[in-house]
Amino acid sequence: MIDEMTTVLEPSALPDFVETKYVKDITDRALSFIKAGFPVHFRGPSGTGKTTLAMHLASKIARPVVMIHGDEEFSTSDLVGGQQGYRFRKVIDRFVSRVLKVEEDMVKRWVDNRLTVACKYGFTLIYDEFTRSRPEANNILLSILQEKMMDLPVGRGGEEPYLRVDPNFTAIFTSNPEEYAGVHRSQDALRDRMITMDLDHFDYDTEMAITLAKAKLSKQDSQIIVNIVRGLRESGKCEFAPTVRGCIMIAKTLKVRKLTPSRANNVFTQMCQDILASETSRVGSKTNQDRVKEIVSGLVAKEIGTQKNTDIPLRVGQGDVVLSQEEIESLVGVSN
Numbered sequence: 001m002i003d004e005m006t007t008v009l010e011p012s013a014l015p016d017f018v019e020t021k022y023v024k025d026i027t028d029r030a031l032s033f034i035k036a037g038f039p040v041h042f043r044g045p046s047g048t049g050k051t052t053l054a055m056h057l058a059s060k061i062a063r064p065v066v067m068i069h070g071d072e073e074f075s076t077s078d079l080v081g082g083q084q085g086y087r088f089r090k091v092i093d094r095f096v097s098r099v100l101k102v103e104e105d106m107v108k109r110w111v112d113n114r115l116t117v118a119c120k121y122g123f124t125l126i127y128d129e130f131t132r133s134r135p136e137a138n139n140i141l142l143s144i145l146q147e148k149m150m151d152l153p154v155g156r157g158g159e160e161p162y163l164r165v166d167p168n169f170t171a172i173f174t175s176n177p178e179e180y181a182g183v184h185r186s187q188d189a190l191r192d193r194m195i196t197m198d199l200d201h202f203d204y205d206t207e208m209a210i211t212l213a214k215a216k217l218s219k220q221d222s223q224i225i226v227n228i229v230r231g232l233r234e235s236g237k238c239e240f241a242p243t244v245r246g247c248i249m250i251a252k253t254l255k256v257r258k259l260t261p262s263r264a265n266n267v268f269t270q271m272c273q274d275i276l277a278s279e280t281s282r283v284g285s286k287t288n289q290d291r292v293k294e295i296v297s298g299l300v301a302k303e304i305g306t307q308k309n310t311d312i313p314l315r316v317g318q319g320d321v322v323l324s325q326e327e328i329e330s331l332v333g334v335s336n
Helices: 021-035 050-061 076-080 114-121 140-146 204-215 219-235 244-257 265-280 286-309 325-332
Strands: 040-043 065-069 081-093 101-112 124-128 149-151 162-164 170-175 195-198 314-316 319-321
Touching: 021 040, 021 050, 021 170, 021 195, 021 204, 040 050, 050 124, 050 170, 065 114, 076 114, 076 140, 101 114, 114 124, 114 140, 114 162, 140 149, 140 170, 204 219, 204 244, 219 244, 219 265, 219 286, 244 265, 265 286
Parallel strands: 040 170, 040 195, 065 124, 124 170
Antiparallel strands: 081 101, 149 162, 314 319
8 A cells, every 4th residue: 555655646736827717717628527427638739738737627626646657668567557576475483493494485566556546546547648658558548438447467466357446536638739759649449538628829818827927027028928929929930839838938037037128138039039949949940940030039129119119208299298107007008
């Protein structure tokens, strides 16, 4: 029991988790499928919050969590369990003083792996990037999800050849699209047993809220960063579209360097170019990187110029009318 429980996580709310209307809608829909008895599968590009949403959903279910990360080298035994080492026993009998009797016994020791532990105790399974495991390794899931029955290997011992899955067992899967490197196409029979929710990039309000929560910058600075990343994404000229991770990287780097976009124009431009060219290119094509850097440079100039324009006094007639910071923010829709 002690060895089994070392792989179990206690779900809790993430301290900087952002739950906007967009996120709450996904969570509520997923919870309704879980309550109806169906496993949920979050599928989407990298950076769309699949794993974070899976952990958040698990915290709502409020059951202990067992987490598995897909791996090309996985076999069924890596999920179910296997014989790990030996158990050695030695008995020395000196009941008769002149007679020494020694008995030695050595047997292989079976250890249940995470999938078996989750099924046996009714825990929540999060199988992250499950399509990175070979399809044959995941065949054991077919009977678990449909018949609620798990085939037990002969070497495990015990009288029962099957394990009845605990009614509280819940499964949450995540995966990248099939065109991603290192991703296998999952069995149709397995996909048919789960409800797939396709995730896309976050809406504007959610990206703003995440950037604010992760870096603790002002709303004005966060808005500049989010506008640049979304502008690059919407340009359609990237090998891979930038995600909210780009916003977080830029914002955290700014925070560490104690800079603001408007006060570090050239430094900020270079920072955005480095981070976004890295995030949107996978093969290192110089042509793609140069194109991204050129687009980013234009977006930075546009955003910084827009912010600077808010500091120019408004002229009415012959005199200058200087608005307060609060009045300017109300006009441009920006507040700290």
